[in-house]
Amino acid sequence: MLLHLFLETMQSLRLLTLLFLGFLVACGTETVPELKIEQQGKRSIRIDLLESGDLRVSYTTQGDSEHDSRSVLPQSVVAGEWEYTTTPGNETYTQGDWTIGHVVAESRLVFIYQKDTLFAEAAGTTHSYAADPLYPDVDSIPFVSVQIETRPSEQFFGAGPRAIPQNLRGKSLEIYNQPHYGYANNTPNLNITIPWLISSEGYGIYFDSENPADLDLASTDQTVWEYEVEATEELTYYIVPGPLSELTAKYTDLTGHQPLPPRWAMGFIQSRYGYETEEQARNVVDSMKLAGFPLDGLVLDLQWFGGTEDMGDLDWDRERFPTPEQMIEDFGEIGVKVIPILEPYFTRESEHFDYLDEQGWMAKNKEGNSYVIEDFWTGGGGAGLLDLYNSETHDWFWSFFEARTKEGAAAWWCDLGEPENHPDSMIHVSGPARLSHNGFSLIWAELLYRKYQEVFPDIRLFNLIRSGYGGMQRYATFPWSGDISRSWSGYQAQIPVMLGAGLSGIGYMSSDLGGFAGGEQNDELYTRWLQYGAFTPIMRAHGAGGIPSEPIYYTQQTQDIVRKYVKLRYAFLPYNYTLAYENTTEGTPLARPLWYHHLEALEAYTGEDQYLWGESLLIAPAMDDGQRERSVYLPSGVWYSYWDDQRYEGGKTETVATPLEQMPIFVKEGTILTTTEEELSTTDTYQASALRLDCWLSEDGSAFASKFYHDNGSSPQALAEGAFDLITWKAQPGEGELKLMAAREQNAPEVTCAGALHWVVHQWDGVVNEVLWGETTLSAGDDSGASNTYFMDEENQLLHVWVTWQEEPRTLIVR
Structure with missing residues (x-):
């Protein structure tokens, strides 16, 4: 059967596609306005293709009622129709980049994206009922379970903050927020749990339920991972396809972007x-x-x-x-x-307890009275919980x-x-x-x-x-x-x-x-x-x-x-x-695992003691008592020590010193790092008026760029109103010269960052014959930092250039 072939040939999608297309020629297709699969009783499966390219999968007993979500933003459904094909026991639905296979007898689904099988359900989504001591007032409660086949090399990430290795494969996790006083490493469940999972196979899934749930990530059966949610007969989840490094950004498109911090x-x-x-x-x-x-x-x-x-x-x-x-x-x-x-929480002795009790605004006991937690840690005669619901x-x-x-x-x-x-x-x-x-x-x-x-x-x-x-x-x-x-x-x-x-x-x-x-x-x-x-x-x-x-x-x-x-x-x-700014506009986290920008690190680095800070910096803290050296895995490319410019060839592990006064920080080649030379005792005085631009050139001579964002630091409307500066710095090496360019993509006069720029070119081992800032020829000087001068630090192979800049695009040329 066609769906059997789907499962047996996940790694041979070309053969699968040929078989599928040949079948369509033989049997023909029809179109249907929606993808809805009726199940036993009143249950049904509905799958919607969203304008984002994601899928929404809903298991419901309520027909076409709208799913109510506190987590997911309203989503627009693509208005197109599904191409529908059926054979004895199997069905397929195709729209856009998606093909959905349905094994009718098992009510099991296979999800194919851009002719590549993302995953297949190991069994149809199951509904069960069981007695549970957590619900003493009912004979049994319903559970919904989704089981998905997993490949041997598949890794899983996300699920919120957890004090366990980042690859969650082999773990059994709870989706239930838990405080653990004085916790340490290897604590699997913490104060925030997120039912969002990233797979190294190129998909993410968000299970849109606030009910307690369990995630078994191939800990019981190494060929299957499972999400089981309690006390419901319905479940909606979202399938997010894409490159591994884009899945978090697409998740924030689904659930909302973080506003800028003050x-x-x-x-x-x-x-x-x-x-x-x-x-x-x-x-x-x-x-x-x-x-x-x-x-x-x-x-x-x-x-x-x-x-x-x-x-x-x-x-x-x-x-x-x-x-x-x-x-x-x-x-x-x-x-x-x-x-x-x-x-x-409000203790009995607090000023507002009696008022809240009279209003009936605290959570209650089964008699309908305010529930008082008698042994609450604060003392004060116990405490009630304000019912924010x-x-x-x-x-x-x-x-x-x-x-x-x-x-x-x-x-x-x-x-x-x-x-x-x-x-x-x-x-x-x-x-x-x-x-x-x-x-x-x-x-x-x-x-x-x-x-x-x-x-x-x-x-x-x-x-x-x-x-x-x-x-x-x-x-x-x-x-x-x-x-x-x-x-x-x-x-x-x-x-x-x-x-x-x-x-x-x-x-x-x-x-x-x-x-x-x-x-x-x-x-x-x-x-x-x-x-x-x-x-x-x-x-x-x-x-x-x-x-x-x-x-x-x-x-x-x-x-x-x-x-x-x-x-x-x-x-x-x-x-x-x-x-x-990148986090708010693109959804990228500030701190990132190495594989976020270097996929080979999925296999090459399995530690938990280093990370990327943005794309350009690798942070490798000393994390043990008395540690004075440590191993650091450096991803592919060339890396430099931030402290002394020592060069490292990436793609391997190095041993580096960790004296007490120094934490290892590495900068990747092809970076322009923007810092400030303003002496700040508080961010209130920051004006972005004295910027330092450190450039580590690409060894292959390729051009590279970075962005710099600046606003007034306080307005919630800065982005929406365009009240910000967005500057692109670009380095373009050429035959016998280097061009360093500054250009504004967005310029709001009220927050324009204009003033001193201090360019620092690292690993500069050539002579300097001429330095131009726009049409101005700069003078050779010393390290005092006088404007419109340059200084060659031959001992450290650093070329320093000091200029002033206002608003117009300007190019620094070093010959």
Whole structure:
């Protein structure tokens, strides 16, 4: 049978196509307006081809009712018809690039894209019923299972942030958000789970359900992977085809793009559990500034409203913080933003518990009364959970965010939203806690984002949130990885967590730099973690247990090293902010696995301790106690050490030194790296007026380019209104000369970045006879950096050129 051949000849699609076309000639085809397959009872399968080129597959018992999704954006369906062919026992449907095969007897599907089999179901989507102790009030609950054949070499990525190896094959995972206090490496389930899976075979699948589910990625049967979702008879999923490096971007097209962050969020943020008083907070900020640490944010834990027993008060404790408005204003004058914490739990002793109880706005027990978690960790007589599924709570809850924002709070730390303590017997207006669990934080994130658009349309929201679900990125969420242990194992967990999040559309995953829970004060661990943190989406130090998270409380050696990397973070602001622009416009994560740009790394590199920062930089932190050298896999091409320009041939593993004061950073050939030479103590003073452009030429002499994005750092409408500068730098080597070009693709006068450019050409081993900037001939000079001069550093093979630039395209010519 034709579909049998589909399965037997997955690797021989030309033969398959010939057989298929020959069959069509023999049997003919007809067209049908929709692809809908009726099953037993009232069940049916409907497959829609979307204008994006993706497929939507719906298993339903409700006929053609519209699927309601909190994660997926509205999708347009292609208006065309399907070509339909049938033989005894088998059917095929073709439209555009897609052919769908259906084995009728087994109700099993095969998905073929551009004449290549993406995957075949191992069995038809199954429905089952079973008793489950998590649902004691019902005799049995339904389950829906999708089983898909997997090839021996297939690898799987994504599924949200998880502290396990990036290749998820062989793992059994839960789709159920879980906090794990003091977790370390090899923790498979964390605060955010995303039912999105990327296959190395060139497809991604998003299972569009918030219900708890299990992913068995060939851990039980090495030939099959399975998604099983509980307490539903229906399931919709999206099949996203494409090159491996494009699947995350296509997923963000499906679920929404991350808005630009406020630029200050790309600076250094200081936090701890917690600053007990206004005096302590002021002393820390003053001491950080006095010690020469750039600083853009200070996070206030729950002490700002009193303490653990007062959780839910949502207003300043003016005994602890007597003049918060003045404190915020004073911090603002030196570029430091205040970020308070809020949680959705309310202790019995909190100011608002009785009111919420009277309104019926907390989640309930089976008797219909407010559910009080008696053993809640805060004390305060137990706590209730605000039922954010009840829309009547939204304006009331928002009123506190609004009031604090008007007082000057710049952003929010939204904690405990998994929800952290969520008994299965708790009931929301949406249903049982277990079925309302994964979507809870997503509702919270959407609430804040929507209200900011309505009330504060000129402020970019920064929501430092601990939990979420599919599509959370479009609500300006900047999550962190939860309450990690203060240990080397906790530190080692962070790269796979960050990369798994990034591949799942969450471009800004960060961690509590230095570690949060347990352990002891450890200068080396703190140093290494902060070095790594300089090249992560959000650089924020945090910790608990009476162990300081601020660098000023460590040894002088530690302070000096950490200060160097915090300043390096600020020097890289132009590069990092351009990565943010790429994330918003294209969906690419800031931190990327090596295979994202170098497919050979899928097989060549199986470690978890290095990554790409953008396309041009490879970051290889030291991640072990006492480590003074490490192995680094460098992908194909030529790479250079950022620190000393040592050349490395890619496609192999090298051993490099890792002295305590230095984290290995590599730059690929054919890179123009944009940094700033402005001395910044806060991003507020950044003007993009003194840019440094480091050029590592391609050894084959080919041209290359990079982009630089700049706006005012605060307007949510900057992209939509074209209020930004977008510049292309291009290097074009030629016979006996090198051209370095600067040209604007977009120029908004109100944010034009004009001023000094410092070009640095690496590995320059030729003589310099003439240097032109446009029509201006530059003079040979020294290393003082005088405008319209150049200097050849022969010892380090660096050619320095200093010029000024305004708006018109200009070319630097070196002969």
